[in-house]
Amino acid sequence: MAKPQNSPITEHLAYLLAQANREINRQLELRLSKEGVPVEQWRILKVLSDGDGHSMGELADAVLLNHPTLTKMIDRMVSDTLVYRVQDPNDRRKVLMFISDRGKVLSKKLNSLAADQEEHILESYGDKSTSELKRLLESLIDSSN
Amino acid sequence: MAKPQNSPITEHLAYLLAQANREINRQLELRLSKEGVPVEQWRILKVLSDGDGHSMGELADAVLLNHPTLTKMIDRMVSDTLVYRVQDPNDRRKVLMFISDRGKVLSKKLNSLAADQEEHILESYGDKSTSELKRLLESLIDSSN
DNA sequence: CTTCAATCCTTGAACATTCAATATTTTCCA
Protein backbone atom coordinates (compact mmCIF):
# COMPACT_ATOMS: atom_id res chain seq x y z
CA MET A 1 0.00 0.00 0.00
CA ALA A 2 1.70 3.16 -1.18
CA LYS A 3 1.52 6.29 0.90
CA PRO A 4 -0.58 8.98 -0.80
CA GLN A 5 1.95 10.72 -3.01
CA ASN A 6 2.00 14.30 -1.79
CA SER A 7 3.76 16.53 -4.24
CA PRO A 8 6.41 18.59 -2.48
CA ILE A 9 5.70 22.26 -2.16
CA THR A 10 8.53 23.12 -4.53
CA GLU A 11 6.48 21.74 -7.40
CA HIS A 12 3.58 24.12 -6.97
CA LEU A 13 3.40 26.95 -9.46
CA ALA A 14 2.37 29.32 -6.69
CA TYR A 15 5.53 28.43 -4.78
CA LEU A 16 7.86 28.69 -7.74
CA LEU A 17 6.46 32.10 -8.57
CA ALA A 18 6.87 33.27 -5.00
CA GLN A 19 10.43 32.00 -4.89
CA ALA A 20 11.46 33.53 -8.20
CA ASN A 21 9.75 36.79 -7.36
CA ARG A 22 11.44 36.93 -3.99
CA GLU A 23 14.87 36.36 -5.44
CA ILE A 24 14.60 38.79 -8.33
CA ASN A 25 13.07 41.37 -6.07
CA ARG A 26 15.84 40.94 -3.57
CA GLN A 27 18.43 41.62 -6.26
CA LEU A 28 16.56 44.66 -7.49
CA GLU A 29 16.18 46.01 -3.95
CA LEU A 30 19.91 45.66 -3.50
CA ARG A 31 20.64 47.84 -6.52
CA LEU A 32 18.01 50.44 -5.76
CA SER A 33 19.25 50.70 -2.19
CA LYS A 34 22.17 52.64 -3.65
CA GLU A 35 19.67 55.49 -3.93
CA GLY A 36 17.81 54.49 -0.78
CA VAL A 37 14.57 53.87 -2.62
CA PRO A 38 12.20 50.91 -2.25
CA VAL A 39 11.11 49.01 -5.33
CA GLU A 40 7.56 50.34 -5.12
CA GLN A 41 8.76 53.92 -5.35
CA TRP A 42 10.75 53.09 -8.43
CA ARG A 43 7.59 51.69 -9.99
CA ILE A 44 5.59 54.77 -9.05
CA LEU A 45 8.17 57.12 -10.48
CA LYS A 46 8.42 55.07 -13.64
CA VAL A 47 4.69 55.09 -14.22
CA LEU A 48 4.49 58.83 -13.59
CA SER A 49 7.43 59.48 -15.89
CA ASP A 50 5.12 59.87 -18.85
CA GLY A 51 4.32 63.28 -17.40
CA ASP A 52 0.58 62.70 -17.47
CA GLY A 53 -1.50 62.82 -14.33
CA HIS A 54 -2.48 59.46 -12.91
CA SER A 55 -5.24 58.97 -10.40
CA MET A 56 -4.52 57.07 -7.20
CA GLY A 57 -6.67 54.15 -8.26
CA GLU A 58 -4.96 53.86 -11.61
CA LEU A 59 -1.60 54.10 -9.93
CA ALA A 60 -2.45 51.52 -7.29
CA ASP A 61 -3.31 49.02 -10.00
CA ALA A 62 -0.23 49.82 -12.01
CA VAL A 63 2.22 49.47 -9.15
CA LEU A 64 0.52 46.51 -7.47
CA LEU A 65 -0.30 48.21 -4.17
CA ASN A 66 -3.51 48.46 -2.17
CA HIS A 67 -5.05 51.89 -2.03
CA PRO A 68 -4.31 52.75 1.60
CA THR A 69 -0.75 51.51 1.25
CA LEU A 70 -0.27 53.66 -1.81
CA THR A 71 -1.75 56.71 -0.11
CA LYS A 72 0.76 56.45 2.69
CA MET A 73 3.69 55.80 0.38
CA ILE A 74 2.71 58.80 -1.71
CA ASP A 75 2.58 60.87 1.50
CA ARG A 76 6.24 60.03 2.04
CA MET A 77 7.14 60.78 -1.56
CA VAL A 78 5.37 64.13 -1.38
CA SER A 79 7.42 64.95 1.71
CA ASP A 80 10.51 64.09 -0.30
CA THR A 81 9.19 66.32 -3.11
CA LEU A 82 9.43 63.51 -5.64
CA VAL A 83 5.78 63.75 -6.66
CA TYR A 84 2.83 66.05 -6.03
CA ARG A 85 -0.94 65.89 -5.89
CA VAL A 86 -3.37 67.85 -8.02
CA GLN A 87 -7.11 67.65 -7.67
CA ASP A 88 -8.63 66.36 -10.93
CA PRO A 89 -10.67 69.25 -12.36
CA ASN A 90 -12.95 66.88 -14.26
CA ASP A 91 -13.78 64.62 -11.38
CA ARG A 92 -13.16 66.09 -8.00
CA ARG A 93 -13.26 62.75 -6.26
CA LYS A 94 -9.97 62.00 -7.93
CA VAL A 95 -6.46 63.10 -7.20
CA LEU A 96 -3.99 63.26 -10.04
CA MET A 97 -0.38 62.44 -9.28
CA PHE A 98 2.51 64.07 -11.08
CA ILE A 99 6.23 63.56 -10.97
CA SER A 100 8.40 66.52 -9.95
CA ASP A 101 11.68 67.58 -11.52
CA ARG A 102 13.53 66.09 -8.61
CA GLY A 103 11.53 62.91 -9.15
CA LYS A 104 12.51 62.82 -12.81
CA VAL A 105 16.18 63.06 -11.97
CA LEU A 106 15.91 60.26 -9.45
CA SER A 107 13.81 58.19 -11.81
CA LYS A 108 16.53 58.24 -14.43
CA LYS A 109 19.13 56.99 -11.98
CA LEU A 110 16.81 54.24 -10.83
CA ASN A 111 15.99 53.19 -14.37
CA SER A 112 19.64 52.76 -15.04
CA LEU A 113 20.11 50.63 -11.91
CA ALA A 114 17.14 48.51 -12.90
CA ALA A 115 18.46 48.18 -16.43
CA ASP A 116 21.72 46.90 -14.96
CA GLN A 117 19.79 44.14 -13.31
CA GLU A 118 17.92 43.14 -16.44
CA GLU A 119 21.24 43.02 -18.22
CA HIS A 120 22.69 40.85 -15.51
CA ILE A 121 19.77 38.46 -15.79
CA LEU A 122 20.13 38.30 -19.55
CA GLU A 123 23.76 37.33 -19.14
CA SER A 124 23.38 34.63 -16.52
CA TYR A 125 20.01 33.31 -17.59
CA GLY A 126 20.12 33.76 -21.33
CA ASP A 127 18.38 35.86 -23.91
CA LYS A 128 16.07 33.19 -25.11
CA SER A 129 14.94 31.90 -21.75
CA THR A 130 14.25 35.43 -20.58
CA SER A 131 12.00 36.38 -23.44
CA GLU A 132 10.25 33.04 -23.34
CA LEU A 133 9.66 33.42 -19.61
CA LYS A 134 8.28 36.90 -20.10
CA ARG A 135 5.95 35.66 -22.79
CA LEU A 136 4.64 32.87 -20.58
CA LEU A 137 4.15 35.18 -17.61
CA GLU A 138 2.19 37.66 -19.68
CA SER A 139 0.01 34.90 -20.96
CA LEU A 140 -0.54 33.53 -17.46
CA ILE A 141 -1.58 36.96 -16.24
CA ASP A 142 -3.93 37.32 -19.19
CA SER A 143 -5.54 33.97 -18.60
CA SER A 144 -6.18 34.93 -14.98
CA ASN A 145 -8.74 37.60 -15.74
CA MET B 1 16.00 63.54 -32.18
CA ALA B 2 14.06 60.73 -30.58
CA LYS B 3 13.26 60.83 -26.88
CA PRO B 4 15.19 58.18 -24.97
CA GLN B 5 12.93 55.15 -25.33
CA ASN B 6 12.03 54.19 -21.80
CA SER B 7 10.64 50.70 -21.69
CA PRO B 8 7.36 50.62 -19.79
CA ILE B 9 7.42 48.96 -16.42
CA THR B 10 5.25 46.13 -17.68
CA GLU B 11 8.16 44.84 -19.72
CA HIS B 12 10.46 44.30 -16.78
CA LEU B 13 10.89 40.73 -15.67
CA ALA B 14 10.78 41.83 -12.05
CA TYR B 15 7.41 43.45 -12.65
CA LEU B 16 5.91 40.52 -14.54
CA LEU B 17 6.98 38.17 -11.79
CA ALA B 18 5.48 40.39 -9.12
CA GLN B 19 2.25 40.68 -11.06
CA ALA B 20 1.91 36.96 -11.74
CA ASN B 21 2.85 36.11 -8.19
CA ARG B 22 0.33 38.56 -6.81
CA GLU B 23 -2.46 37.20 -8.95
CA ILE B 24 -1.82 33.50 -8.33
CA ASN B 25 -1.32 34.16 -4.66
CA ARG B 26 -4.56 36.06 -4.48
CA GLN B 27 -6.40 33.11 -5.97
CA LEU B 28 -4.76 30.68 -3.60
CA GLU B 29 -5.53 32.89 -0.60
CA LEU B 30 -9.14 32.93 -1.66
CA ARG B 31 -9.35 29.15 -1.58
CA LEU B 32 -7.42 28.71 1.63
CA SER B 33 -9.58 31.32 3.32
CA LYS B 34 -12.27 28.64 3.40
CA GLU B 35 -10.22 27.19 6.26
CA GLY B 36 -9.13 30.59 7.51
CA VAL B 37 -5.47 29.90 6.95
CA PRO B 38 -2.86 32.16 5.33
CA VAL B 39 -0.74 30.82 2.49
CA GLU B 40 2.39 30.77 4.64
CA GLN B 41 0.79 28.44 7.16
CA TRP B 42 -0.17 26.07 4.38
CA ARG B 43 3.46 26.04 3.29
CA ILE B 44 4.66 25.40 6.82
CA LEU B 45 2.23 22.54 7.35
CA LYS B 46 3.13 21.05 4.00
CA VAL B 47 6.84 21.10 4.72
CA LEU B 48 6.32 19.59 8.16
CA SER B 49 4.03 16.91 6.76
CA ASP B 50 6.96 14.61 6.20
CA GLY B 51 6.84 14.03 9.94
CA ASP B 52 10.51 14.83 10.41
CA GLY B 53 11.65 17.61 12.68
CA HIS B 54 12.72 20.76 10.88
CA SER B 55 14.73 23.51 12.51
CA MET B 56 13.47 27.07 12.38
CA GLY B 57 16.23 28.14 10.02
CA GLU B 58 15.54 25.32 7.63
CA LEU B 59 11.85 26.08 7.76
CA ALA B 60 12.34 29.80 7.22
CA ASP B 61 14.26 29.07 4.02
CA ALA B 62 11.73 26.54 2.83
CA VAL B 63 8.68 28.72 3.32
CA LEU B 64 10.26 31.98 2.20
CA LEU B 65 9.93 33.87 5.48
CA ASN B 66 12.42 35.86 7.54
CA HIS B 67 13.36 34.31 10.85
CA PRO B 68 11.54 36.70 13.18
CA THR B 69 8.43 36.58 11.03
CA LEU B 70 8.49 32.81 11.13
CA THR B 71 8.99 32.74 14.90
CA LYS B 72 5.89 34.83 15.41
CA MET B 73 3.81 32.87 12.94
CA ILE B 74 4.87 29.63 14.61
CA ASP B 75 3.85 31.14 17.96
CA ARG B 76 0.33 31.53 16.58
CA MET B 77 0.31 28.02 15.14
CA VAL B 78 1.47 26.58 18.45
CA SER B 79 -1.43 28.37 20.14
CA ASP B 80 -3.71 26.74 17.60
CA THR B 81 -2.01 23.39 18.34
CA LEU B 82 -1.18 22.84 14.70
CA VAL B 83 2.53 22.39 15.36
CA TYR B 84 4.83 22.05 18.34
CA ARG B 85 8.41 22.80 19.29
CA VAL B 86 11.00 20.31 20.48
CA GLN B 87 14.49 21.25 21.54
CA ASP B 88 17.01 19.51 19.26
CA PRO B 89 18.88 17.04 21.48
CA ASN B 90 21.95 17.11 19.24
CA ASP B 91 22.29 20.86 19.10
CA ARG B 92 20.48 22.71 21.80
CA ARG B 93 20.64 26.00 19.98
CA LYS B 94 18.14 24.57 17.55
CA VAL B 95 14.43 24.06 17.84
CA LEU B 96 12.80 21.28 15.88
CA MET B 97 9.30 21.84 14.61
CA PHE B 98 6.79 19.04 14.27
CA ILE B 99 3.27 18.89 12.92
CA SER B 100 0.49 17.78 15.29
CA ASP B 101 -2.37 15.43 14.49
CA ARG B 102 -4.68 18.39 14.23
CA GLY B 103 -2.15 19.99 11.89
CA LYS B 104 -2.13 16.89 9.70
CA VAL B 105 -5.88 16.91 9.35
CA LEU B 106 -5.88 20.57 8.40
CA SER B 107 -2.94 20.07 6.05
CA LYS B 108 -4.86 17.50 4.05
CA LYS B 109 -7.80 19.82 3.58
CA LEU B 110 -5.49 22.61 2.51
CA ASN B 111 -3.63 20.41 0.07
CA SER B 112 -6.87 19.57 -1.60
CA LEU B 113 -7.83 23.24 -1.87
CA ALA B 114 -4.43 24.02 -3.33
CA ALA B 115 -4.73 21.12 -5.73
CA ASP B 116 -8.02 22.56 -6.92
CA GLN B 117 -6.22 25.71 -7.84
CA GLU B 118 -3.48 23.96 -9.75
CA GLU B 119 -6.16 22.09 -11.64
CA HIS B 120 -7.95 25.31 -12.43
CA ILE B 121 -4.74 26.81 -13.75
CA LEU B 122 -4.06 23.77 -15.88
CA GLU B 123 -7.49 24.15 -17.44
CA SER B 124 -7.42 27.83 -18.22
CA TYR B 125 -3.73 28.17 -18.97
CA GLY B 126 -2.91 24.82 -20.49
CA ASP B 127 -0.88 21.80 -19.62
CA LYS B 128 2.04 22.61 -21.80
CA SER B 129 2.40 26.25 -20.85
CA THR B 130 2.24 25.36 -17.19
CA SER B 131 5.00 22.80 -17.25
CA GLU B 132 7.13 24.99 -19.49
CA LEU B 133 6.65 27.92 -17.14
CA LYS B 134 7.60 25.80 -14.15
CA ARG B 135 10.71 24.61 -15.93
CA LEU B 136 11.78 28.15 -16.75
CA LEU B 137 11.12 29.38 -13.23
CA GLU B 138 13.18 26.59 -11.71
CA SER B 139 16.00 27.38 -14.05
CA LEU B 140 15.80 31.10 -13.26
CA ILE B 141 15.97 30.35 -9.56
CA ASP B 142 18.95 28.07 -10.12
CA SER B 143 20.80 30.65 -12.16
CA SER B 144 20.33 33.18 -9.37
CA ASN B 145 22.63 31.47 -6.89
C1' DC C 1 40.73 23.97 29.15
C1' DT C 2 39.53 28.58 28.22
C1' DT C 3 38.14 32.04 25.53
C1' DC C 4 36.48 34.11 21.40
C1' DA C 5 33.86 33.88 17.34
C1' DA C 6 30.03 31.85 14.97
C1' DT C 7 25.41 29.86 14.86
C1' DC C 8 20.61 29.70 16.14
C1' DC C 9 16.48 31.47 17.77
C1' DT C 10 13.78 34.96 20.07
C1' DT C 11 12.46 39.60 21.65
C1' DG C 12 11.14 44.54 21.69
C1' DA C 13 10.76 48.69 19.33
C1' DA C 14 10.15 50.90 14.99
C1' DC C 15 7.91 50.70 10.97
C1' DA C 16 4.59 49.29 7.29
C1' DT C 17 0.36 47.22 5.78
C1' DT C 18 -4.39 46.12 6.02
C1' DC C 19 -9.30 46.33 7.29
C1' DA C 20 -13.24 48.84 8.18
C1' DA C 21 -15.24 53.12 8.43
C1' DT C 22 -15.69 57.88 6.67
C1' DA C 23 -15.96 62.03 3.70
C1' DT C 24 -16.59 63.74 -0.67
C1' DT C 25 -18.14 63.79 -5.30
C1' DT C 26 -20.41 61.81 -9.14
C1' DT C 27 -23.79 58.83 -11.47
C1' DC C 28 -28.08 56.95 -12.17
C1' DC C 29 -32.90 56.57 -12.32
C1' DA C 30 -37.56 57.15 -10.62
Add this chain to the structure above:
DNA sequence: TGGAAAATATTGAATGTTCAAGGATTGAAG
Protein backbone atom coordinates in the same frame (compact mmCIF):
# COMPACT_ATOMS: atom_id res chain seq x y z
C1' DT D 1 -35.01 67.35 -9.84
C1' DG D 2 -33.99 64.61 -5.72
C1' DG D 3 -32.10 61.18 -3.49
C1' DA D 4 -30.07 56.66 -3.22
C1' DA D 5 -26.13 54.09 -4.86
C1' DA D 6 -21.49 53.91 -6.67
C1' DA D 7 -16.82 55.55 -7.08
C1' DT D 8 -12.68 57.70 -5.16
C1' DA D 9 -9.39 58.70 -1.75
C1' DT D 10 -8.05 59.01 3.03
C1' DT D 11 -7.87 57.95 8.03
C1' DG D 12 -7.30 55.41 12.42
C1' DA D 13 -7.02 51.16 14.80
C1' DA D 14 -5.48 46.59 14.61
C1' DT D 15 -2.31 43.69 12.90
C1' DG D 16 1.92 42.07 10.83
C1' DT D 17 6.75 42.56 9.50
C1' DT D 18 11.42 44.02 10.00
C1' DC D 19 15.69 45.66 12.10
C1' DA D 20 18.87 45.54 15.58
C1' DA D 21 20.11 43.58 19.73
C1' DG D 22 20.40 39.79 23.08
C1' DG D 23 20.79 35.08 25.31
C1' DA D 24 22.08 30.51 24.76
C1' DT D 25 24.90 26.96 22.78
C1' DT D 26 28.47 25.19 19.94
C1' DG D 27 32.88 25.14 17.45
C1' DA D 28 37.53 26.22 17.06
C1' DA D 29 41.93 28.21 18.04
C1' DG D 30 45.46 29.11 21.10
